[in-house]
Amino acid sequence: MRASMFPHRLILASLAFLLSGCDKAPEDRLLGYVDGDYVYMALPESGRLTGIAVKRGDRVDAGAALFDLETTAFQARLDRAKADLAEAERNLADLRTGERPEELAIVEAQLESARASLMLSEPRVKRRRELVKDNVVGIEDLDAAEASILEDRGRIAEYTARLAAAKLSSRDERIAAQEAAVSAFRAAVAEAQWSLDERRAYAPAAGTVEDVYFRLGEEVPAAQAVLQLLPPRNVKLKIYVPEQQLSSYRVGETLAVSCDGCPPGLRAKIDFIAAEAEYTPPVIYSDTSRAKLVFLIEARPEPGAQDAQPSGFQWHPGQPVEARPLEARPIKVQSGEAQKEPATGS
Structure with missing residues (x-):
């Protein structure tokens, strides 16, 4: 009976070995996920949120309006600065005009008239004094003449x-001082205009709104992000390489990338390799990835790779991915096992 059971056990063991071989991933497969360098849209000053033009998941173009903060106080500040500038410019224009020749002629004529009157008044006083001595006129007439x-x-x-x-030369100094005042008021207008413009946020680049943190009517603190934006060029892949394979990869190398439901032919170029090892993140730990120490590699999707897909393929942060080198290479394995030649990545 024991002899008859031996062939059956051998068959079962062979099946188990074959099944395990079918599930085993290629040795050069690297696991990771999609991530991104997010843009956190905030404004420099606090205020009440009075308008928001997007919602979570929206795709926006570069320059599109995103949200607004209350502008009443900032508009009043701009109007006041413009009024101060207008008054300063009027004063400067008046100083530059100065006394017109006609006005100077009038003053000169008045001066000549006063001098002529004085020339007549002095002899009149002398005559009044003589007449007072002779008692011809009273002392009051002499006082009036004096x-x-x-x-x-x-x-x-x-x-x-x-x-x-x-005619003073100091008028030039007054003009220079007023010109400096006008420049200061113009700077105040520019600052007030900038502050008003900064009450509205615009998309710095085309991208996807990943999250919105505030709702209409809420008070937004200064420099606090209102929403999270992810431009396509900020998408990156975080891939983890076992310690014994790290030396096989270089910055600038192109990897073949695949994921569930993704079109074929995706590529990504390595632009960063971590200098320090870390433990395998739980998000990628599996039966086929048991290396305790791994190194982080960041790779950027090649420009145009996803745009060329007719189905409008888009990377999604958190999406698991697999990556392989485009060229076959020997993979270092644990001691006691032979080195294997992996298949070329597609």
Whole structure:
């Protein structure tokens, strides 16, 4: 009976060996997943969220409006800065115009009139003094004549000062100071305009809205991300290489990539290899990936590879992937086993 059972046991063992061989992955297969360098869209100042033009999962073009914060105070600040600038520019224009020749002629004529009046007033006072001595006129007439002299002299001093002020060289300094004030107000307008413009966020590149963190009416803190954007060029593959295979890979090398439901012919180029090992992440640990220490490799999908797919293929963060070198190479295995030549990746 024992002899008759031996062939059956041998057949069962052979089947088990064949089945296990069918499930065994190629030795050069690398496991990983899709990840991305996300763009967290935020604004520099806080405010209430008054508008949002996208939702989670939307694809947006570069320059598309994403969301808005309240602008009332910022619009008022801009209007005030523009009013200050307009007043400063009016003052500068007035200084540059200065006294017109006609206005100077009027002042000069007034000065000559005052001088002429003074020339008449002085002899009149002398005559009044003689007449007072002879009791021909009263002392009041003499006082009025002397007051007229003082008035003429005051007018002469006023008009002389006005002419001197109009011709002073210091006007150039006042103009320079006012020009500096105008420049400062223009800078204030530019700053206020920038602050107002920064109340709305625009997509820096085409991409997919991966998440939205705030809702309409909520208060958004300064520099706090409102939504998460992933441009296609920021997609990357995180692939883990067993320690004994690390020396077989180089930055710039192209890998063949495959995943469930993905079209054939996908490629990715290695642009980073970690310098330190880490334990195999649980997200990729399986019966066919038992290496305790692995090194992270990041690879970028080749430009145009996914765009060329007629089905509109798109990478999805978290999606498991497999990668293989395009060229066959010997794979180092555990001691006691022979080296094997893997199949060329497709």
